[in-house]
Amino acid sequence: MEIRACIDVDDLERGIAFYVQGLGLRQGRRLGDDWVELLGAGSAIDLLFNPAGTPPLGEGHPQRRSYARHWTPVHLDFVVTGIDAAAEKLVGLGATLEQPILQRRWGRMANMADPFGHGFDLLEFEGRGYDELLSPRPPGAAD
Numbered sequence: 001m002e003i004r005a006c007i008d009v010d011d012l013e014r015g016i017a018f019y020v021q022g023l024g025l026r027q028g029r030r031l032g033d034d035w036v037e038l039l040g041a042g043s044a045i046d047l048l049f050n051p052a053g054t055p056p057l058g059e060g061h062p063q064r065r066s067y068a069r070h071w072t073p074v075h076l077d078f079v080v081t082g083i084d085a086a087a088e089k090l091v092g093l094g095a096t097l098e099q100p101i102l103q104r105r106w107g108r109m110a111n112m113a114d115p116f117g118h119g120f121d122l123l124e125f126e127g128r129g130y131d132e133l134l135s136p137r138p139p140g141a142a143d
Helices: 012-023 083-092 129-133
Strands: 005-009 026-030 035-039 045-049 076-079 102-104 107-113 119-125
Touching: 005 012, 012 026, 012 035, 012 045, 012 083, 083 107, 083 119
Parallel strands: 005 045, 076 119
Antiparallel strands: 026 035, 035 045, 102 107, 107 119
């Protein structure tokens, strides 16, 4: 099974610049004037141009797109090295760092929002990464 993440933006060129320059993704195919795929992550990310105020589920649906700051139960985590520099670079490209970078047992996390209001996280793993949350490594176990 393939997973593709789709991100609505109200400025396609700004979206391309943000994700390519800020996260090191590369532009793949243009699939029309309003759609570009970004490659270089574990799954393709499709940027879709959709103006603010348009209905995401058809004209009869009351919900409208908004690019004000929002969070959804589904969001993207980008694993990086050098989280401080990565966060600083993204802020320079229009992202918001929501709070100081957090230290966790498994590494560090930066809660951010892209220029289109979408929440995302940067993760920098340390030690055994998420395995740090599991029972301790047995004595003599290889790293």
